[in-house]
Structures are given as C-alpha cells and as structure tokens.
Amino acid sequence: MPNARPPARAPGRRALRSVDTTTELTISSRNYSSWSLRGWLMLKFSGIAFREVQVAIDAPGARAELLLLAPSILVPCLTHRGVRVWDTLAIGEYLNEVAPQARLLPADAVQRAHCRSICGEMHSGFAAMRGSLPMNIRARLENFKVWSKARQDIDRIETIWQECLERYGGPYLFGEQRTLADAMFAPVASRFTTYAVALSAPSAGYRDTIMAMPEMAEWIAGALAEHEEVDELDMEF
C-alpha cells in the first residue's frame, strides 16, 4: 500500500495540496450495483470532492459483486491521498476519520454502537432479500411475489428502521443528520420501490425520504442513462 502522506517537497512528487484532490471512487453499474451506490453516497455525505471511475458491469470483480452477491476488492474502491480502501464499511469508517465534520457516525457513543450494529447487519446479512430482489433502479414490477424468506428479511429491516425512527425522531435513521446507516440502507429503499413492496407507514415514509435525497436523484438519473443490461436469468438467486 502506498504511503499515505508523501513528503510534500520530495523531488518528483506533487505538493500535498494537489495530492489531496486526487480522490477517486471506483464504481460499476449505477442501475444494478448496490455496493457502488452505498460507497458513492458515503463519499457524497462526506463532502469530499471526488472523481468517479466506472468499470464495465462485466469486469470480473464487478460481475462477481452483481451476480454472486459477493464483495469485491474492485467495487467500490476509494483512493484518497494514495490510500486504497476497498470494503464499503471500511470506506465509511475511513471517511468518518478524515472528514469528522460530516458526522457520518453519531456523536453519541451509544447511538454510534447502534449505527454500527445495523450497518453490520446490512453488510453481511439479508441474503434472501438481496438474492430475490436485486437492485434494478430502471425496473418496476407491480405484481412481484415476495418469497417468504425474503419477507423475513424485509420484516427485520422494517423493525430496524422503525426502532431508529421512533428513538431518534427521523427523518433519517439517526435523526436530522445523515449517517453511514442511511447510505447502507439506501439500495433497500430503491428495491422496495422497484418491487412495490408493501410497507408500514413509517417504513414507507423513510423509503420516500431516501428516494427524495438530491444525491439519489443524481444517482438515479445516471442509472436511467445507462444501457447495459444484466440477463434476468443470471440475476435469479
């Protein structure tokens, strides 16, 4: 891993100020890649200016992430001041350290533990929902039948959301301030829209809050402008 802080005046190196601006995020499909969306939102929330690098959806690492629901060291991948960070939660923790003013994690220790707990659940769980309701921003399926195991995942997500909204007062999961948790669950809001999933009123309200964020509007516009298609059959698991 390259050194984080090259000496600003070393021969042949650019000054620190210019190195700082070379923040890059590697993403894949805006329409299909839920992990790309999470990393991208975290970086947007951080306020750090960045350049996007988009890889084709059939690039080996990108395809694995889309089709096998596997994480990839390729997508999303953040490069910041020469440091490469390649897991979505690791990107979130890194951004919280370098941009503390963005308050990507709650300031209160107990709320922070709560936030990390639900981020962790989203990071490693909900396989049935992720497999049977893959993110597909362009699609609308009004009569989609939700498989019972996916429904269990959705029920747990509704519980997570409602506990947060009740405890911290909304409109975001930890109150007025958007945190890593909102980025982690944003692709779920998109799935609930795509598959017209029946939700309780508080969950539907939170889904709409997420879908109405200006950053989501920007991401969705990008997804609508894409033309790559993933074979539906391949997506079925």
Next chain:
Amino acid sequence: MPNARPPARAPGRRALRSVDTTTELTISSRNYSSWSLRGWLMLKFSGIAFREVQVAIDAPGARAELLLLAPSILVPCLTHRGVRVWDTLAIGEYLNEVAPQARLLPADAVQRAHCRSICGEMHSGFAAMRGSLPMNIRARLENFKVWSKARQDIDRIETIWQECLERYGGPYLFGEQRTLADAMFAPVASRFTTYAVALSAPSAGYRDTIMAMPEMAEWIAGALAEHEEVDELDMEF
C-alpha cells in the same frame, strides 16, 4: 436502547463501578459458531473481564447463524455498561473505543484502513468457503475435496494473509500486536485445520500462530467438551 451511563448515585441503581463489571457476551456453540468465536476473541483481546451467556445451538437466532450463514442479532451480542452491540464488526469497533489501550485497530491510519478493508471482506464475503467448509473444531477430514469456488475464496484469503505478513512482518496480520483482523480470520485457521487444506508456507505458519494462541486453546478445550451435534446434511451448503 438503555442509556450508556446511568447516574452512579441514582436511587435503585448500582454504582457505576459495579455496572462496569456487568459485561456479557452471548455466544452459541464453541464447536460450530464462527461468529461467536470472533466476538469472543475480540473481547479477550480487549482485556475487559466478561461473563459468557451461551445459548443452545437450536435457539432460533443461533440456528440461523450456523445453518444459513446469516448474521444474528442474538449471537454474538455484547452487553457493556447497558449498551447492547450485536454485529461482530460493530462489537470490534465498540471495544476499540472503550479499550483503546488494547490497540484492536492499528495506530497508523493507513494500516487501520487496510485492517478494516480485510475485516470487511471476511465479514461479508467468502460464502463458498463458509458454506462448504463450515467451522467444526472437533472434526478432522484428511481427504476433504475442496470445491473450486471455495478454492477461489481460499486463494484470496492466502493473498490477504501473505500481503499482511510481508508488509508488517508478522507473526500476526498487523505485526506483533493482535488486531480485529486476527479475530476475524481465526475461524478460517480452524477450518484449514479441520479440512486439512493445502496452504503455502507463510499461510500455514500464520494458521499455526493463530491455533497456538492461549485464547484459542481455551476456546478449543470448550469445543471439545461440548456434545451438541449439528446434522451434517443440514450443514451442506
């Protein structure tokens, strides 16, 4: 969620000092539950004294964690000063905050980002290896055939380990100090032992380092003393 710091002198409450000692970790099977092992090792590494609460392997949340490879809000679950933290990575981050002297994450920001990246890969990935080589401390399968997809996962794990060992000099992934990453990959060292997985010399050396930790010896002794059995057929995915 209960308040983190109840006033020490409030009527009906115990003093803060005694509240501090009520640290509990909920685990399930020592033989089978890889997530229990991870959380337990993190807490051991932190130096915080704790009481274990063991749930039966057929408790609903515990069974889901073992058989469906799903995370559970039941196991592992840390309760510390009234705060409940229920995801393994969230437990690690929480312990790093309350026991900074244990240095559960590297002090260097770049190493810390690296550590979180590989912890994140282990947290959400390697589904093929986890499904086909489930943790089973008591078992020894000398002629186990590793499925090709699981081999790809194992190859990636070997790359992760070797990059760390070369860069930071071993014997642990980030040098002399044990970090969250060693706890995250400890169940993999156990799997490699159970299934006699062929490894490169550096990977085999790291596997042996982990298996020789006194905390692992304590955990393994507990696993050997357990008698609960999970139907092998159920474990096959």
